[in-house]
Amino acid sequence: MLPYTPIHWLLFHEAAGRPEGLAWMNQSQPFSLVMTSANRGGEPLVIGNGEAVVELAGIADAFLMHDRDILIRCDDSVVRMNVAGPQFIRRARGATPRAIQLADAGPSVLALGGWFKNSVCLTRGDQAFVSQHIGDLDNAGTCNFLMETVAHLCSVLEIEPERVAHDLHPDFFSSQFAQSFAAARGLPIAGVQHHHAHIAAILAEHGVAGPVLGLALDGVGLGVDGTAWGGELLRVDGARFERIGRLRPLSLPGGDKAAREPWRMAAAVLHELGRTAEIASRFASEPAATTVAEMLSLSINCPATSSMGRVFDAAAGLLGVRAKSAFEGQAAMLLEGLAESRPAVPPLQAGWRLDKDGSELDLRPLWSSLVSVRAPAYGARLFHDTLAAALIDWVVHAARKRGLNNVVLGGGCFLNHILSGSLALGLTAHGFQVWMATRLPPNDGGIALGQAWVAQRTAPTEVVL
Known part of the structure; x- marks a missing residue:
């Protein structure tokens, strides 16, 4: 960042x-200053002087205090450019x-968002206020921050919610808090x-009315059938939606652990291709490789998912980009970076299949090609360009049919610059x-607005959509 x-x-x-004068400000300096938020990893910002001394003891060598207190925790906003213009990765300070202007006025709704990258939304008339x-x-500090934020928004905006909305997942703290708040x-x-x-x-953001075809691509979200969704075609008409398509499911060997270890998703792909016997040798450096192969063969602790996020993980694992992720989305980000280091390539001919009614997108032909690729950067570009072509084909078929x-x-997944640009243009x-x-943001940082918009259009009774 620049000094601001x-x-x-x-x-x-x-x-x-x-140095004297101002000339030094126009010269390149032979050093860098790295600024980061005052908090432990994964926890909310520290905003009080006393709190800082306690929480950051052993981390900070010195403290620069101020007599002007910070009232509200608020991170820096993060924005990047995409084909449609500026795109929020994180929406916060500034x-x-x-307010986000809505097309119609409705009852005041408090929406509590999801689990990852949580934000909350409070509506008033035809305006929606999404929090920082x-x-x-996943920790007590952030859960307390959520409750602080709800209380602050209700107070500063002088809004008494008339309805409450939340994600379907019952184990999310946001869902549990929504239940207690409403009760x-x-x-x-x-x-x-x-x-x-x-x-x-x-x-809600664009004031679009009428039925639309929605392509939702992310890491995970609980589906109405109780399974893990994440690569979905939806027909959305206000408060109602119909799932009209999905990615062909992949197994999650080890459940949630597979989301943190891309090599496991690559092993699931080999199993899908009938090459289970190759898992142990291909991932010989992983002590659990033989066990994972057996789990896949016997369908033990291998729930299925249609997640596009896990598709990216599988590609990263197959190409040797990342075996284990240190943070959410790391493998996909590294894969995107590799792909951007090369010019576009022609998508694989017949690199995907649609079933008879076009409801399921099957990427096994692409997987078969990636298994034998030995140049990671080329493989990453081939994966991105073929995936984009496959998704365009899928969407065009479904939209015209309806x-x-x-x-x-x-x-x-639409934070991926190549994917979002290719689909928008295509x-x-x-x-x-x-x-x-x-x-x-297109990720979970924006779903509270969607929850509120749906709840405004739902009959005022307890309902699970």
Whole structure:
């Protein structure tokens, strides 16, 4: 980043030896200053002087205090450019809680978002106020931050919610807090399916009415059938949706552990291709490789998922890009970076298949080719360009079959620059109106808006959609 506060300039000036005048500000300095938030990894920002001394003891060598207290925790916003213009990766300082104008007024809804990259949304009339980035709800500090944020928004905006909305997953802290918040106030509550919320958030942002075809691609979201979704074609019409297509499911050997270890997803692909016997030798450096092969053969602790996020993990594992991820999305990000280091390549001919009614996209032909690729950068580019062509084919088939002209692209996988750009340009070239997230992130940081939008259009009784 560039220095944007006086303290940044003072630190640079001190490190440069306190030169006279201003000329030094136009010269490249032989050092870097790295700024990061004052918090332990995964926990909320530390905003109090006393809190900092306690929480950051042993991490910080010194503290620069100020007598001006910080009132609200708020991270830096993170934005990148894509084919549609600026795109939020994280929406926070400078952007929240700026209102998002809705097409219609409705009852005030408090929507509690999901688990990862949580944010909450509060509506008033025809405006929606989405909070700053709160974070992953996997520790007590972030869960407390969520509750602080709800109380602050209700107070500063002077809104008493009339309805509450949440994700379908019952184990999410956000879902549990929604239940307790609604019960304490006698409010109706709506559970909104994760991928429905992804598409609805974009409809709300752009004021789009009428039925649309939604392509929702992300890591995971609980489906209405109790399985892990993540690569879905949905027909969305307001508060109702129909699942009309999915990616051919892959096994998750070891359950959630497979989401953190891409080599396991690569092993699942080999099993799908009838090459289970190759798993142990291909991943000989992994002590669990033989066990995973047996698990896949016997279908033990191998739930199925249609997740596009796991497809990216599988490609990274097959190409040797990353065996184990240190953080969510790392393998997919590295794969994208490799692909961007090369020019586009022609997609594989017959690199995918659609079933008879076009409801399932089968990527096994692409997998068969990737297994034998020995140049990771080329393989990454081939994967991206073939995947984009396959998705365009799938969407065009489904949209024309149903007479839909509006296509909505939502979910965390659309943070991938190559994928989002290729689909937007490709579908536009086929004559479709394409809608994407612009004022909110396409990932789980935006689903609270979608939950609120759906709940506004739902009868005021407890309901799970």
